[in-house]
Every structure is written in structure tokens, then in C-alpha cells.
Amino acid sequence: xAVRRLDSRALDPVLxxxxxxxxxxxxxxLTRPSVRVNFVSSIDGAITDGDTVSSLTTPADxxxxxxxxxxxxxxLVGAGTVRAEDYGPAGGSAEVQRWRAExxxxxxxxxxxxxxxxxxxxxxxxxxxxxxxxxxxxxxxxDAGRVAALERAGVRVLRCAGAEVxxxxxxxxxxxxxxxxxxxxxxxxxLGQLLADDAVDELCVTTSPLxxxxxxxRIAHSRTAARRPMRRGHTLADDDGTLMVQWIxxxx
Numbered sequence: 001x002a003v004r005r006l007d008s009r010a011l012d013p014v015l016x017x018x019x020x021x022x023x024x025x026x027x028x029x030l031t032r033p034s035v036r037v038n039f040v041s042s043i044d045g046a047i048t049d050g051d052t053v054s055s056l057t058t059p060a061d062x063x064x065x066x067x068x069x070x071x072x073x074x075x076l077v078g079a080g081t082v083r084a085e086d087y088g089p090a091g092g093s094a095e096v097q098r099w100r101a102e103x104x105x106x107x108x109x110x111x112x113x114x115x116x117x118x119x120x121x122x123x124x125x126x127x128x129x130x131x132x133x134x135x136x137x138x139x140x141x142x143d144a145g146r147v148a149a150l151e152r153a154g155v156r157v158l159r160c161a162g163a164e165v166x167x168x169x170x171x172x173x174x175x176x177x178x179x180x181x182x183x184x185x186x187x188x189x190x191l192g193q194l195l196a197d198d199a200v201d202e203l204c205v206t207t208s209p210l211x212x213x214x215x216x217x218r219i220a221h222s223r224t225a226a227r228r229p230m231r232r233g234h235t236l237a238d239d240d241g242t243l244m245v246q247w248i249x250x251x252x
Contacts, residue, residue, distance in 0.1 A: 001059040003244075006235040015236070020067035021099070023234060024204075024246075030180040033171045035076070035199055037184040037191055038068050039219040040206040046216035047188065056208040060238035064206065070096050072109050072183035074135075074174060078190035079115035082126055087111065089130040105181075108132045110156075112174065112182075114190055116165050118142040122153035130154065137173050139163050167197035192222030201249050203230065209241030 003015045005023075015023065026034060040056050041047050049055040057065075069075060075090050090109045092100070097107035110132045113120055116139040120126060126134055127150070135156045138147065141163045151157050160169040174182055184190065184200075194200045205219070233246035 001063065002239045003060050003063065003236050004238075006237050007232070017063060017067060017070075018099075020063060021070050024064075024067055025071050025103075026181040033174040033180050033182050034201045035171075035182045035184055035194060036068065036072070036202040036204065037186075037194070037200055038065065038204045038206075039186060039191070040208055041219055042208055042210050042212045042216075044211045044213065045218050046212040046214060047186075047219050048216045049212055049214075056210065058206075058208055058238065058240060058242045060236070060240070060242040060244065061206045061208065064204070064236070064244055066092075066096075068183050068204065069109065070100060071103075071105075071181065073105065073181040074109050074177075074179035074183070075111045076170070076174075076182050076184040076190075077111060077113055078187045079113055079117075079119040080189065081185065081187035082113055082120055082124070084187070086125060088125045089132065089134065091131070106132070109183075110135050110179070112137065112179070114165055114170055116142065116163070118146045118150060118157070120150065120155075122149045122155070127153050127155055135173075135177070137165055137170055139165055167194055167199040171199060186219075188217050188219055188221045191220040195220055195228055196222045196224065196226045198226070198228060198249075200228065201251075202233070203247040203249075205245055205247065207243040207245075209243075 040061050112135040114137050118138045133154050133156050137158050147157050158173045230247040230249050233248045236244040
């Protein structure tokens with residue numbers, strides 16, 4: 001793996017894990033949750049090869065994935081992605097945990113799941129393997145028995161006011177927990193909702209050097225389209241053809 005910046009005038013050396021963390025560090029002094037989204041897709045826009053993203057990931061994409069987690073207060077994800085990808089808790093090596101502590105972050109970020117129906121299982125790997133309690137943001141109408149079972153298993157459950165979980169309520173819940181550096185890892189429904197509500201501050205898209213065809217979903221889908229102009233930030237590339245572009249939503 002040889003990841004280099006394409007947006008720099010200088011000939012940058014290969015970026016190692018530490019350099020990626022520094023490059024993608026969140027700005028200081030945040031007063032509200034800043035939502036960064038990370039996705040990988042094929043050249044022709046597919047986000048899965050079958051049911052999961054595993055065949056699309058490359059060494060460079062994995063390095064960026066872990067670097068973005070290393071600088072986040074929380075990992076935000078939809079319940080469908082938790083189920084499809086058999087999500088485990090966020091962790092990190094002892095070195096990563098030391099680095100986070102040295103930079104004012106909790107050693108391990110919690111995984112925050114959005115699901116109006118409380119659609120995760122108490123015996124899922126996300127719950128049973130967690131060293132930091134996962135958080136579930138769910139609706140007022142979620143099944144009380146399911147919620148109680150999750151709470152008994154150690155999940156911190158936050159209920160919203162209505163029958164749906166809105167983006168505003170997600171952001172309010174994150175702010176209330178002091179989780180301002182937010183990394184959203186999908187899925188397409190959650191990203192579509194966040195885009196529709198103009199709640200995405202940054203979108204990191206890795207293009208895997210692979211064309212797939214087929215009928216796979218795109219990285220975001222919603223009932224209606226929403227135009228969200230963004231400017232290009234960092235552009236990184238690996239020798240294997242992987243391309244990683246950061247898109248930033250300016251809020252002037």
C-alpha cells in the first residue's frame with residue numbers, strides 16, 4: 001500500500017496511519033455534532049458485491065476506515081447495516097487507544113445505532129463483544145419488550161418523541177452525550193435521510209478499482225432528491241488504483 005495525496009502541490013511521502021489520522025483530524029472547538037460519512041463503492045457505483053462490502057475493500061480503504069474511526073467520538077450506523085455486516089463494536093489496538101487518550105478522546109468510541117423499531121438483537125456481536133456500551137436511538141413506538149431486553153444486555157437506549165427517528169433528534173442525542181466528532185458508516189437509508197435533512201458535513205467516498213454491474217444499491221437513497229453542493233477536500237490515491245475523495249459541505 002502506498003497512499004499519497006493528489007491535492008498537494010508537493011510530492012508527499014507515503015501516508016502512514018498516523019499521517020492519515022492527522023490529515024483527517026476534526027477541527028477544534030466544535031459546538032455541535034459534525035457528521036462525517038464514509039463509504040466505499042465500485043467504479044460504477046455499487047456498494048456491495050452480494051450482501052456485503054467486503055469484496056470492495058482494499059488495503060488503502062481499510063487504512064482510511066481505521067484512521068477515521070481513530071479520530072471519532074462515535075460511530076453512527078443504521079440497524080440494517082449492523083445486521084447485514086454483522087457489525088462488531090469499535091475497538092482499536094493499544095496504540096490507537098493510547099493515541100486517542102493523548103488527543104483528548106475516549107480510548108474506544110461507542111457505536112450508536114439508529115433504528116425506529118429497535119432492530120438489533122441483544123445477542124448480536126455488537127452487544128456481546130462491546131467494551132463500551134453501544135447506544136440505540138429509537139422511536140417512541142419501538143416494542144417495549146425489545147427495548148427492555150436490549151437494556152438488560154447493556155445497550156444504552158434513547159427514545160425519540162415520535163414514531164420516527166429524525167435527523168434533528170439524532171444530532172440532539174449525540175450532542176447530549178457529548179459526542180461531537182461523528183463518523184457515520186451507513187447504510188444508504190441513513191445517509192439518504194441525513195442528506196435530505198442537510199445534516200452531512202463531510203462525505204468521504206472511496207472508489208475501489210473494480211467495476212461490478214449488477215443491481216447493487218448506491219451509497220444513498222431517499223424518497224426525494226436533495227441537492228447538496230460540496231467542495232473537494234483531500235484526494236488520496238493508492239498504487240493499486242484506489243481513489244479516496246473527501247467532500248465538504250460549506251456552511252457559510
